[in-house]
Amino acid sequence: MLNLEADFALHELFFSKTDFKGLIQTGNKVFLRVSEYQEEEILRRPHNIIRHPDMPRCVFKLFWSFLKEGKPICAYVKNRSKNGRFYWVFAMAFPMDDGYLSIRLKPSTALMCEIQTVYADLLQKEQAGVSLEQATEDLLKALLEKGFSSYEDFMNKALLAEMKSRDGLLTLSQENLAPAISTDSGLLEGLLRASRACTETARKAFNLADQLSERTGALKTKSRAIDELCREVQMVTTNLTISAAKLGEVGKPLGVVSNNLEKLAEDILSNTLDFEKTFTSFHQSAAEMYLAIDVSRFQIEMMNHLLEETLYREDTQASISEEQEQMLIQNCDLLKQLISSNFATVLNTAKELTKENKSLIRSVSMLSKVTAGMDVICVVGKIEMSRVKELSSSLEALLGDMEELTESFKKILRSIEGESKWGLGMSNELREQLTFISQNLRQVDRAITA
Known part of the structure; x- marks a missing residue:
């Protein structure tokens, strides 16, 4: 054996x-x-x-x-x-x-x-x-x-x-194996209905949290790209300042442009650091939300499984003894205590997730505003370049690099902002599902204590 x-x-x-x-x-x-x-x-x-x-x-x-x-x-x-x-x-x-x-x-x-x-x-x-x-x-x-x-x-x-x-x-056919229950106890019927509703909603909430976690995880790459771009901007602005200085008096206007870009790069770096902190908090909240919902779902499904395995009878004429019913309610109560304890954490984590999501959107918006200033400075730089006959090709290439970096910055920020707004919508939908679970848990509690 x-x-x-x-x-x-x-x-x-x-x-x-x-x-x-x-x-x-x-x-x-x-x-x-x-x-x-x-x-x-x-x-x-x-x-x-x-x-x-x-x-x-x-x-x-x-x-x-x-x-x-x-x-x-x-x-x-x-x-x-x-x-x-x-x-x-x-x-x-x-x-x-x-x-x-x-x-x-x-x-x-x-x-x-x-x-x-x-x-x-x-x-x-x-x-x-x-x-x-x-x-x-x-x-x-x-x-x-x-x-x-x-x-x-x-x-x-x-x-x-x-x-x-x-x-x-678990295939669709297996999911449909949930037994058709026949019971002459109104209390147990009410308990089962509330438990099944909890289970269905918990599965939906888990799937929403899973999607949110996956999309949030994918944002990590874009978050890192912002940091890399920021460092590239700093390198280009430094080279612009050096190249403009080599032109002497004639390069002074371009020197002003490059100095402005350098200061702006420092502002972007500062805002990027704030963004990183906000993103890290948001990512952590999403992970905590996913895990908390997973634990609750596990507990809720256990209670539902307990009810179904106890109440299912091949012989629908057979009845459940008073002792069996009492034991079933006692075990459901144990699981309900566990679910209620963890679900308080789920609700608090959901609020924190929404809060961090909104902070992330604000952080992206602030970074977008700072980055927009690069467009203006680059335009001014091109105007100054047209006035300088001694302009080197390397200087022109550097300004071209800055324009490309600016576009890359804007593209990534638009993408992150879009994902953040999607995440906020998903967070709100998740909280709606959690509200439904709370309502059904109260139904379970009423049935147990009836």
């Missing part, structure tokens, strides 16, 4: 809740089925009952250190079922008031393949006698070598990648 994989479908999600000692308090049907344990066999047992021997211990050391510090954490984990089957999960765990709650999905990205290699190396080191502290350091070093700045950076990117991959791999 050790080389057989447990049946865990891509569209499925499962969760479990433990106390602070790691003793299992509750779990959903998928968790029980995949782990091959009966409910009475797994409740009040340590969560490491499903630990696979292929897992390095340092991963769990890191996992628990995050949770004990009150921070959520994600990790790829290989588990073992009661009968010895293995199954990989991408797990995200959250601290609660009375323990920890973990949500898991089936991983499907290349990152999991990479982490398997890292884990195999760490396991070998641990078996050779390396301390947990050293193994943990080696884990962080391995992630650094793969381009991640920290474990937090790794887990955040992995979460986004896994959710996007899952969306792409």
Whole structure:
């Protein structure tokens, strides 16, 4: 059985809740089925009952250190079922008031393949006698070598990648496998309707945040181009000043032109630095927004999955017992607490994103105004050139270079301004979707507390 994989479908999600000692308090049907344990066999047992021997211990050391510090954490984990089957999960765990709650999905990205290699190396080191502290350091070093700045950076990117991959791999026919529920409980029907509405809107919000993140990421190249152009402008203006000085008295008017360009270049550089700071803040807000929505969506979909798997019955005449209904509401309440806690962060991040987006538009507008002055100075320079017979071809070429740089500046700024305005529209649309989610979460809350 050790080389057989447990049946865990891509569209499925499962969760479990433990106390602070790691003793299992509750779990959903998928968790029980995949782990091959009966409910009475797994409740009040340590969560490491499903630990696979292929897992390095340092991963769990890191996992628990995050949770004990009150921070959520994600990790790829290989588990073992009661009968010895293995199954990989991408797990995200959250601290609660009375323990920890973990949500898991089936991983499907290349990152999991990479982490398997890292884990195999760490396991070998641990078996050779390396301390947990050293193994943990080696884990962080391995992630650094793969381009991640920290474990937090790794887990955040992995979460986004896994959710996007899952969306792409779940076909339309699989999405339509959502069961038709038949229940005689008005309370559960209301809860399910609100949960499904939340799930649908959360998916839309995630897709909007994904588009915004991708477009914002693409702006990085243009942002860097502004800095490069600014340095080119400085170099050209310096050369113009030197060339005009070589002409002596006759080059004085051109010297004035080049000095004005030089001062303007300094203003542009100053505004460019302000733009860079504003763009960095905007880019960070977009990334935080994307991640916050991703976490909320994961939690919301888990609640919806829990409702559907519990309420779905092949025999529509069968009824749900009072005990089952009570357990379902209790678990939904746990997830609702988690969602509400994170969603407050989502709403605050959305406000910050809109604020930073507006600041970016203002910064681009200011930079455009300063750059427009280059056009005027270049025209004056051409007029002065027409009066100087001794004008060198190099001086004329330099002024031509300045005109080209000015046009490049204006073109990039127009593009960034257009993207920024698009981003503001997308941010506003995103906030509308978040408002819908808030409304549906209130419906969920009312159904749970009814």
